[in-house]
Amino acid sequence: MIEPRVFPKEQLREFTARVFAHVGVPGDEADLAAGVLATADLRGIDSHGVARLSTYFDLLEAGAINPRPRIRVVRETASTATVDGDNGLGLVVGPKANEIAMDKAERVGSGWASVCNTNHFGIAGYYPLRALDRDLIGWAMTNSTKLVAPLWGAERMLGTNPLAIAFPGREEPPIVIDLATPVVPFGKIEIALRKGEKIPLGWVVDAQGRPTDDPQALIDGGALLPLGSDREHGGHKGYCLGMMVDVLCAVLSGANWGPYAPPFMLRQQMPERSVGKGIGHFFGALQIGGFVDPEEFKRQIDDLVRTFRRTRPAPGTSGPLIPGDPERAAEALRVRDGIPLLPAVVDDLRQLSRRTGVPLDA
């Protein structure tokens, strides 16, 4: 019998929430966490959705993540805060810290929260989408386990350190920017490995820091390259962006920075030093009305979006996209048709279902 591979989004979301609850996460926080993963699946970012549920579950079950964190503001001003996530799920700590930033923005024009003692928070794009719900401009960044070499380095020193920001339109959809700071995500290397294909030069260096087209070189101790790849194509800029994210998320909050960010999975080697608590996030929110009439801002965003859509296309393309277009296209399909899952992910969820007694099929 062939397993079903497309699931209604509500079904996956409920399963996820119940799995989190099974391992001790309070109901409302389990719902919140499930919502973050569901947003990734809905927007087509499959690597960050339920495909990661078993990793979060393993960490919770092993006691490596605290299911009932007491999330605290440890220092603050009217527009800034440092949040200690008490080693909770990033999927819970992230949304709560993001709210702290947004609440401050509504009160004094802008709000900024740097977060320590937390864990992976899902897709960075989730957070500015919540800011859009409140008519704010939202930013989100996180650091993560080392995987990326600095330009001219032969070893992993930075995580994929994404940054996201979104701007609302009036009649046009919002501009939603969500980018990681290396050239490509780890997932692209995995795909090449599965297919037995070479990768383009400029994605990876091997364990000696040499450029390579062999995806296995990353697994064997190599590193992803920062956006820009080499000096000639601006690799120093991608490295700078990765370091910027690292400092705002981890040094500013008292989390582990650079090569010392702890791993996301059990049985991965712990860094040789601890220089802070957990990994770090950074959230920001700006009140649009603190700068300009919000309706006028949105009219200008509409005009900008339409202007960029009229850009003369490069040969062989249909022209530039607006940031967020690919995710919106995925979401439109998946709201209608459900979430397609790879067989390996379905197997993973079935196993979680057996371990927890939570039924996958309603």
Add this chain to the structure above:
Amino acid sequence: MIEPRVFPKEQLREFTARVFAHVGVPGDEADLAAGVLATADLRGIDSHGVARLSTYFDLLEAGAINPRPRIRVVRETASTATVDGDNGLGLVVGPKANEIAMDKAERVGSGWASVCNTNHFGIAGYYPLRALDRDLIGWAMTNSTKLVAPLWGAERMLGTNPLAIAFPGREEPPIVIDLATPVVPFGKIEIALRKGEKIPLGWVVDAQGRPTDDPQALIDGGALLPLGSDREHGGHKGYCLGMMVDVLCAVLSGANWGPYAPPFMLRQQMPERSVGKGIGHFFGALQIGGFVDPEEFKRQIDDLVRTFRRTRPAPGTSGPLIPGDPERAAEALRVRDGIPLLPAVVDDLRQLSRRTGVPLDA
């Protein structure tokens, strides 16, 4: 007789201030503007120093820039402001708006200023350096005349839209990040043209949007590519960053965004539409103590800087730099030896000297 080509920094700075004053800029603002250009020359960013003085002068003399702007906050909250630069020199409006952001940060933890009706503001890195003087984390961005194609576009739609941010160390020098969002600056194309050399693929598309190694193609209606160059190497990310800067600087302030940013030089074609006032900047400042003990922050930055300096080097390199290293190296030399100027720049300054009666050689 061979013209001298190395000038003491004070001499150039005083000449610059007197040239600005000659064309109607009040004395203290002329000093401020001269300081911004001098910082670029001192830090080795020759394209943004006195090499541009005659362009600023021409614009002031022609009445295209207002020498005595009434710079006003037109909207604000406790932590945000929109500043109208009254079409003043960006070299004056920029520092004043940056101060507004820094003052707010000292009062309420963070401060953000979006600026319209302004002009080119020199190097973005100047502004976070001023924040370091006040023990703040400073950000700066600006939009500018169109020169960069979006990924999959065949025409110029965005400026080089730089962003800068700096973080103070305790014993180590600060981390100073200052990067423009295309792969390379215009100056790299000019150098290739002068030398009659080809350029690497990934820098430029021609007027039809095709990849090219011919630097002349940029002059003939082509465009710079965004950081990442092509889809395979993350060109969509550089495009997203350029758009982020554009929205924060121009849409948020009511300046001209995207392809409508006015040109920096006289006799350049004006955009077909005006959608706001002048170009735009965006400044931010964060109080470190609003997040963490500032001394602890600086100790961690020291540790991070030392950790990254110990990165195993890639073959053929001496290992990763810390952002700001090249500019610090230039500054150390130039403080001691003076500012070396190309003969064409010296000629330009001599001509300015004749036009204004301000002596170049003290």
